[in-house]
Amino acid sequence: MRMWLPFLLTMFLPAQDAFLVKPYLQLGDAPRLAAMERVELMWHTADQDDAWTVEVRGPRGWILQPGPTFRRLAAPPLPVHRIYRTILRNLRPGASVPYRVKLNGSAVFEAEAQTRKPGNHRMIVFGDAADGSAPQAAIAKAVAAARPDAVFITGDLVYSRGRAAEYRARFFPVYNSEEVPLLRRVPILGVPGNHDLPFGKWADASAYFAYWSLPLNGPALKAGEANAAPVTTGVHDAVVAASGPAFPRMASYSFDYGKIHWTVLDSNLYTDWESPAMKAWLEADLRAAKGAAWRIVALHHPLFQSARSHFDDQWMRTISPTLEKYGVDLVFAGHVHNYQRTAPLRFKPTKVGPRGKAVAGEFTVDEAFDGKAITRAKGIIHIVTGAGGAELYDPWQTDVKASWQPWTRAFISDKHSFTVLDVETKQLKLRQLDAEGRELDSITLTKALGR
Ligand SMILES: [Fe+2]
Numbered sequence: 001m002r003m004w005l006p007f008l009l010t011m012f013l014p015a016q017d018a019f020l021v022k023p024y025l026q027l028g029d030a031p032r033l034a035a036m037e038r039v040e041l042m043w044h045t046a047d048q049d050d051a052w053t054v055e056v057r058g059p060r061g062w063i064l065q066p067g068p069t070f071r072r073l074a075a076p077p078l079p080v081h082r083i084y085r086t087i088l089r090n091l092r093p094g095a096s097v098p099y100r101v102k103l104n105g106s107a108v109f110e111a112e113a114q115t116r117k118p119g120n121h122r123m124i125v126f127g128d129a130a131d132g133s134a135p136q137a138a139i140a141k142a143v144a145a146a147r148p149d150a151v152f153i154t155g156d157l158v159y160s161r162g163r164a165a166e167y168r169a170r171f172f173p174v175y176n177s178e179e180v181p182l183l184r185r186v187p188i189l190g191v192p193g194n195h196d197l198p199f200g201k202w203a204d205a206s207a208y209f210a211y212w213s214l215p216l217n218g219p220a221l222k223a224g225e226a227n228a229a230p231v232t233t234g235v236h237d238a239v240v241a242a243s244g245p246a247f248p249r250m251a252s253y254s255f256d257y258g259k260i261h262w263t264v265l266d267s268n269l270y271t272d273w274e275s276p277a278m279k280a281w282l283e284a285d286l287r288a289a290k291g292a293a294w295r296i297v298a299l300h301h302p303l304f305q306s307a308r309s310h311f312d313d314q315w316m317r318t319i320s321p322t323l324e325k326y327g328v329d330l331v332f333a334g335h336v337h338n339y340q341r342t343a344p345l346r347f348k349p350t351k352v353g354p355r356g357k358a359v360a361g362e363f364t365v366d367e368a369f370d371g372k373a374i375t376r377a378k379g380i381i382h383i384v385t386g387a388g389g390a391e392l393y394d395p396w397q398t399d400v401k402a403s404w405q406p407w408t409r410a411f412i413s414d415k416h417s418f419t420v421l422d423v424e425t426k427q428l429k430l431r432q433l434d435a436e437g438r439e440l441d442s443i444t445l446t447k448a449l450g451r
Contacts, residue, residue, distance in 0.1 A: 018103050020044040020081055021172045024183035025113055027150075028087060031215035031255045037091040037115040039187060040213045041099065047072060047080040050103055054086045057098040065089060075204035075238035078165050083210060083242060091115045111184040117149055119425070121258045126388030126418035127154030127193070127300070127334020132170040135416040136389030137180075138435035143418055144180045145437065150257060151186060154334035154385060155193025155267075155300030157208060162196035164204035164239070167211055189214060191264045192251055193300035193335060198231040198239070206236060209243035209250055216245055218252035218264075219281040227271045227278055254285050259293035259425050263328075267301040267316050269355055274318055282319065286326035293425045293447065295328045302333035304345060304382045306404040306411055309393040310336050317359035320347040323380055329428070329445065334386035337393040338413030339432050341441060344369050344379030345407055365407045371443025375427075381445070383430070385419045392416065410441045 021044035028040030041054060055062040068086035091097050094117040101109040124143050130136055143151065158166045176183035190212065198206040206229060221228040223240065228248035231240055240247050251266035263285050265273065273279060289295055301310075303317045313335060323331065324346050344366035351360040366378040386393075395414045397403045404411050415434045422429040432441040 018045060018050070018108055020046060021168065022176055022184065023101050023109050023111070024172065024176055025185070025187045026213040027116075027187045027189055027215065027255060028213045029216045031217050031253065033093060033116055033118055033256055035093075036089070037093045038087050038089050039091065039113055039115055040085055040087050041101075041113070042083060042085045042211070042213060043101065045082045045084065047082055051105070052084060053102045054088070055100050055102065056088050056091070062100070071210070071242045071244060073164060073204075073210055073238060073242040075164055075242075078168060078204065085213060088113060093118045111181065114149055114186045116187075117258055119258055121149040121423055122147065123150050123152060123257060123421045123423065124148035124418055125152045125154060125298070125332050125421060126385050128156040128337050128386040128390040129153055129388040130157060130166070130171040130174060131159035131390045133389055133391075135435065136170070137174055139388050139416050139418055140174050140180050140182065142433065142435045142437055144182050146420055146433065148186055148420070151182065151188045152262070152298055152332070153188065153190035153388070154298055154332050155191050156195040156334055156386070156390065157190050157193065159195055159390060161199050161202055161205050162192070162208055163202050164207040164210070167207050189255070189264070191298055191300055192229070192266055192268065194268055197268060198229055198236045200232050200235055203235055203238060206231065206239050209247040210239055212250065213246065214250050215253040215255050216249050217254060218249050219278055221248045221251075223248055227275060229266075229268070230270055254289070256292065258423050260423060261289035261292035261295050263289070263295070263297045265297065265299040267299040269315070272355065273316070279322070282322060283326075286322070286328070289326070294330075294423065294428055295326065296330045296332065297323055297328050298332045300333060301335050302340075302382060302384045303331060304342050304347070304405070304407065305333070305336050305340050305384050306408040307336045307338060307340070307394045307397060307413070308403070312356070312358050314358040315355055317347060317361065318349050318352055320345075320349070320380070328380050329377065331380055331382045332419070333382070333384050334388070336384050337386045337390050338384065338395075339387050339410065339417050339440065340384035340408060341410040341443070342382040343367065343407045343409050344377035344381050346379045363407060371445070375444045375446040376448070377445055381443070383419060385417070385432070387413070387415070387417045389416065412440050415440065
């Protein structure tokens with residue numbers, strides 16, 4: 001009987017059980033929109049040899065894609081597994097492209113991939129997300145229902161320690177199910193938060209670097225260097241090996257979507273954006289984005305926020321003058337588990353304390369902007385959108401305006417929520433929605449022609 005068991009399993013197990021993690025899309029190392037787009041497809045399997053192939057449907061039928069390749073992740077407590085990847089190539093920008101994954105010649109997975117759009121599009125942003133809670137699942141469902149073209153998660157991607165085992169339980173099944181078909185349909189981008197670090201106790205922490213595939217155009221950091229995520233030799237070797245060139249470089253990067261340039265910064269304390277190399281990269285990246293209609297910076301730790309929780313964690317304020325110099329329009333952050341929006345701000349630091357402490361300075365606040373009748377902003381609007389699943393912070397402040405900083409214009413902490421960004425060349429509409437799709441806040445930003 002025993003010898004028949006593998007055969008019987010093959011006969012009766014549904015084909016999708018071939019996956020430990022079902023196929024999911026990543027932008028890959030493709031920061032700029034190309035005439036022929038590409039998108040990366042990844043999936044996880046047990047550590048066994050099978051014949052995997054991937055096809056994309058073209059005008060004259062299915063087209064076999066090169067690869068796939070795989071790396072092993074051998075970091076307990078999960079059994080050794082394979083992270084497969086292949087690049088879907090020569091895709092039309094802005095198309096919904098059918099693709100299928102075959103195992104030993106039989107199609108076992110099929111979906112459509114939304115390629116990057118050159119113009120108008122919908123981006124959804126939220127943070128502090130995968131904690132395995134009911135609110136996380138409710139927000140995931142609402143995000144899928146809002147039909148984004150891409151999703152950005154502003155850090156604290158997976159609780160409580162960004163571990164591979166936690167991704168398996170709390171991230172992939174929630175954002176990539178039949179009911180919530182997000183990851184298989186649109187690329188999800190993100191940035192590591194303070195819960196995504198290489199914690200010394202866990203061999204499978206920092207799975208971000210192994211499981212995500214994002215542009216490798218950030219500062220050219222090497223393991224062990226200042227500003228790089230500090231892994232421990234003998235603990236994190238397996239994750240580092242499975243990450244290939246992504247570790248430690250993928251912590252910061254930039255990409256274009258439509259007419260927006262996104263600059264994504266690792267704001268964890270080990271990264272000092274005032275150090276010459278990091279600052280030079282940031283300046284060069286923003287300078288090169290002069291032609292973009294809109295410039296967005298995304299990071300985990302907000303520069304400006306009003307919640308009592310994490311109030312001291314506003315150390316990234318020091319980069320504000322650089323962002324202002326290059327015309328950044330919006331900054332998205334998480335870390336603080338609620339929604340907050342500032343007036344358009346300019347900030348001159350006057351007292352920079354030790355890293356990890358708030359930075360004092362002088363504010364210039366655009367009091368006229370209201371996002372309704374007056375939609376041209378003089379300064380940067382800072383959005384905290386950290387209400388994507390984890391327990392909310394300081395809900396009492398929602399109704400106590402006196403507890404907000406003078407430049408805070410919206411503060412909603414009694415509901416989980418996410419940000420919908422509808423982008424056009426000259427207009428950008430931002431709406432904050434709750435898990436039922438109800439609008440909690442909205443602003444419109446416009447730009448003069450030729451800027
Ligand atoms: Fe955080």
